[in-house]
Amino acid sequence: MTTKDLNAVELEIVRNRLTSVSEEVGTALIRTAYSPNIKDRRDCSAGIYAPxxxxxxxxxxxxxxxxxxPTLIAAAIKQFGSEKLEPGDVLMTNNPYLGGAHLPDVCIISPVFAGDEQIALVATMAHHVDVGGMTPGSMATHSTEIFQEGIRLPPVRLFQRGELQRELLDVVVTNLRTADKTRGDLMAQVAANRLGERRLLELVEEWGTDGFERSCRALVEYGERRTRAAISALPDGTGEFTDILEHDGIGPAExxxxxxxxxxxxxxTIDLRDTSDQARGAVNCSFAVAQAAAAYVVKxxxxxxxxxxxxxxxxITLLTRPGSLVHAExxxxxxxxxxQTSQRLVDxxxxxFEEFTEELVPAASSGSMSILTVGGVDPATGRYYSYVETYGGGQGAHPDQDGANAVHTHMTNTRNTPCEVIEREYPLRVEAYRIARGTGGQGRYRGGDGIERHITVSRGTASVVVGTSRATTQPWGLHGGEAGTxxxxxxCRGGEDLAQPAMTAFDLSAGEGVSIRTAGGGGYGSCQNTDESETRKAAR
Structure with missing residues (x-):
């Protein structure tokens, strides 16, 4: 490939070949991971970045x-110092204040060198089933400071010139409950990155270093042209909307x-500066999470x-206020x-956008990733385990079709853990797993239904953390459509079902269980063909 401007055919070749490398990296991570959270649920991501x-x-x-x-990687490279990177180095970090998500999401970053010149970075992010902290699974709702949530890593070398830094890895895994799973998953990320390095060097061999760099620049410029053209097709205007997150992780809140x-x-331009101050509980998110939500909605x-x-x-220009719920410090x-918060931010x-567009915006979806963690020591093995899963819900109805049932929506895209895997890997039994029929909002197009799952502890005792949302509010409908349930x-104890708050933690003994029903999506349009007023059943 020459260094001349790329034509349309060449751009599509570049786009698809680089995308295929990213996809292959992600597939390799999934195939070699240790924990069901990555190999079955696919709670991971992969990408290629400039130096x-x-x-x-x-x-x-x-x-x-x-x-x-992108925010996390750019900040990590800047803090570590790109000039310090050498061939064979691998960095890792999970710092939310640099642009990370939460502590279980560990990012592994590998520089790619062609000779002495760094040409790219390959990076993977994966949700690890435990990174320490006050609860198994490292997802406490009631934490009040970051130190209670687990080990926090600045950008540090996990590998230096191809050599594993064993002392550092020992420090990390000593602070975790499930050291074997985490060690295996980290090595799977490193191996996947190395595959990405090989694939990119194959492209460099074919295109040349200058051709590779020009192709990457051309692809980004093409992406911006396409995005600007798509935005230009939207109507100009300004809209304002406020939604409410009803629990701060410690207690009810607005x-x-x-x-x-x-x-x-x-x-x-997206302005979030009027959002509430950062909360005392664990529902705060980093500036980078807000950036992710903004990019997702625009696309x-x-x-x-x-x-x-x-x-x-x-x-896209994003305005936030440091110290707020969507720019935590x-x-x-x-x-x-x-x-929780990223999903409500999307709502x-x-x-x-609904304020100044027509038949473009769907009704609200379930509004939460609805995470459940169950962990403890399995008496059969004497070892810690940590079951982590997010549950789908109802998708909001669209202007031209029903919402889907029992799916992950918006900022999440994971799969479910098969019941057989749960019962094989953990001292847990799945009593029920089904679509929560009738939970979607009615309308000309109805919202999707949520999910029900009931899990029982089969032996020993366990610590449980549940984080869901829309338990005291409902996903809103649009244009006369009804809200979701x-x-x-x-x-579940002694034959009784005892209602719990949306975000809560408790202990269970053998024979006791937890059940969760996620919210349905809102409906779109009145069921009648008469006046369809601009009603929106927003959370209050």
Whole structure:
């Protein structure tokens, strides 16, 4: 490939070949991971970046990870010092204040050198089943500072010139409950990155170093042109919307997420500065999480086929207030900023776009990733275990079709853990797993139904953390569509189902269980063909 400007055919070749490398890296991670959370649920993401952290290409994995990784990687490279990187180095970090998500999401970054010249970075992010902290699974809802959530890693070398830094790895895994799973998953990330390095060097051998760099630049420029054209097709205007997160992780609360969205020509400005201050509990999120939500919503509404690279975010200006719920500062806890707040932020952004667009925005989906962690010591083996899973819910109805049942929506894109895997890997028994029929909101197009799952501890005792949302509010409908049914959490003891708050922690003994029903999606349009007023059943 020459260094001349790329034509349309060459651009598509570059786009697809780099995307295929990202996808292969992600597939390798999934196939070699140790924990069901990665190998079955696929709670991981992969991408290719320029040496400064600019996003070049990424796999179709988890929107939250994919949207925040460029911020985290750029900040990590800057803090560590790109001039210090050598061939064979591998960095790792999980620091949310640098642009990470929460502590279980560990990012592994590998520089790619062609000779003495660094040409790219390959990076993977994966949710590890335990990184220490006050509860098994490292997802406490009731933490009040970051130190209670687990071990926090600055950008450090896990490998230096190809040599594993064993002392550092020993320090990390000594602080974890499931050291074997974490060690295996980290090595799977490293191996996947190395595969990505080989594939990129194969492209360099074919295209040359100059051709590779020019191709990456051309792809980002193409992404920006496509994004600006898609934004230009949206109506100009300004919309405002406020949604409420009803629990701060410690107790009931009314945490305001306020969004003002302005589309002007080929640019979008999103202002979140009127959002509530950062919370005392674990529902805060980093600035990078807010960036991820903003990029996701713009791509979703403008053109879902837009290339996922740095060009996508170039026309988007995001305004936040440091110290707020969506721009948390040290030492705010952040474990559930992903699972709860990012989803509600998407709802607020969609509500704002609905103010000045027509038949574009869907009704609200279930509004939570609905995470359940169960952990303890298995008496049969004497070893710690940690079951971690997020549950799908109802998708909001669209202007032209029903919402899907029992799916992950918006900022999450994981699969479920098969019941057989849960019962094989952990001292747990799945009593029920089904669609929660009738929980979607009615309308001309109805919202999708949520999910029900009931899990019983089969032996020993276990610590349980449940984090869901929309338990005291409902996912709103649009244009006369009804709201979805709220979520519900129960402890199952002595033949009784005892209702629990949306975000809670408790212990269970053998024979006791937990059940969760996730919220349904909102409906769209009145069931009658008469007046369809601009009603929106927002959470209050």
């Amino acid at each position: 400064d952290g600019q996003l070049i290409s990424q796999a179709e994995h988890i929107p939250l990870h994919l949207g925040l990784m 945490l305001r997420i306020s969004a003002t969205v302005t589309v002007s020509g080929d640019e979008v 979703m509404l403008a053109d879902p086929t837009l290339p996922s690279n740095a060009g996508l975010t170039a026309p 040290f030492p705010a806890p952040v474990a559930h900023g992903n699972t 607020a952004l969609l509500g704002a 709220s979520a519900q959490v129960n402890v």
